[in-house]
Amino acid sequence: MLKLGAALITAVSGGFVAGVMVAESPPEPLSEPPAVLPDVSAAVYFDETAPVDERLVELERVVAEERDARLVLEDQITALIDEIERIDARGPAVIASEVGELVAERQRSEERAANSRRSRDPVERAASFRDRQLDRLTAGGFAIDEAERVLNRRSELQWELIQSRHQAQREGTAFDPRALDSNLEWRLRQDMGDADYERYLEATRQSTSVTVTNVYASSPASQIGLQPGDQIVAYNGQRVFNTGELSAFTGGSREDAVVEVLRDGNRLQLSVPAGPIGVQVRGARSARSGN
DSSP: OHHHHHHHHHHHHHHHHHHHHHHHSOOOOOSSOOSSOSOHHHHHHSOTTSOHHHHHHHHHHHHHHHHHHHHHHHHHHHHHHHHHHHHHHHHHHHHHHHHHHHHHHHHHHHHHHHHHHHHTOHHHHHHHHHHHHHHHHHHTTOOHHHHHHHHHHHHHHHHHHHHHHHHHHHHTOOOOTTSGGGOHHHHHHHHHOHHHHHHHHHHTTOOSSEEEEEEOTTSHHHHHTOOTTOEEEEETTEEOOBHHHHHHHHHTOOSOEEEEEEETTEEEEEEEOSSOOOEEEEEBTEEEEEO
16 A cells, blocks of 8 residues: 555656646747647647747646646645555554444343343332332341242232232122222331331332422312411321321311311421312322322
């Protein structure tokens, strides 16, 4: 490649020298202009009928332009040779880097495909979910044996509720999935106690209160000043962790109750009449409901 560049420069330089020699050689005195100029290229530039002096001036101008053009071409060839030398020096490293990146991308693609296949396997997905739950519980302060017991008890309660629903269907009796006794989280809470159950919710990244999203006009909630954003944490002395519990507490009340609310970090106690309080809420185990 370098030899080719040198040859190009030599050829260009040789042509330039020849052009200069033609330009600087004094012309032979002519008795009269020839009918046809012997240089075919000159016929392109010059008027054959022009005086010799004018044609010589024009020839000098053309040669000067050609010289400038050849100098520019020499600079470009020199820059090209420098670039070729740089590429020759860095070529192996560049190629190795590109190949390495291609191999790494192929490996990442294969890993994504493998993870996708695993995510469609229900057995592996269930095992992975249980492992994540154990990790979260131990990170939340539960000992590993405590975490195991919590998850095992939750699984037992799920099976008991399935059996209860099936038995009710066979006997033709009512089974209300909204009732507290039919609520998995309520039964788990009763087994664990409020303090440990709250730790469990926090560790598994679930809400530990019910957030007011809307207050109905003319409702008891509007009359006592409940506001969107308030967090209901207790109803009539009972801790409220999710919307199902709040619905059960308000639906079962027979007399005025006290609602405990967190607002801007401050705890408020507000008295409400029995029954629904007139709010839309959001919390764990229910995306949205009315109470």
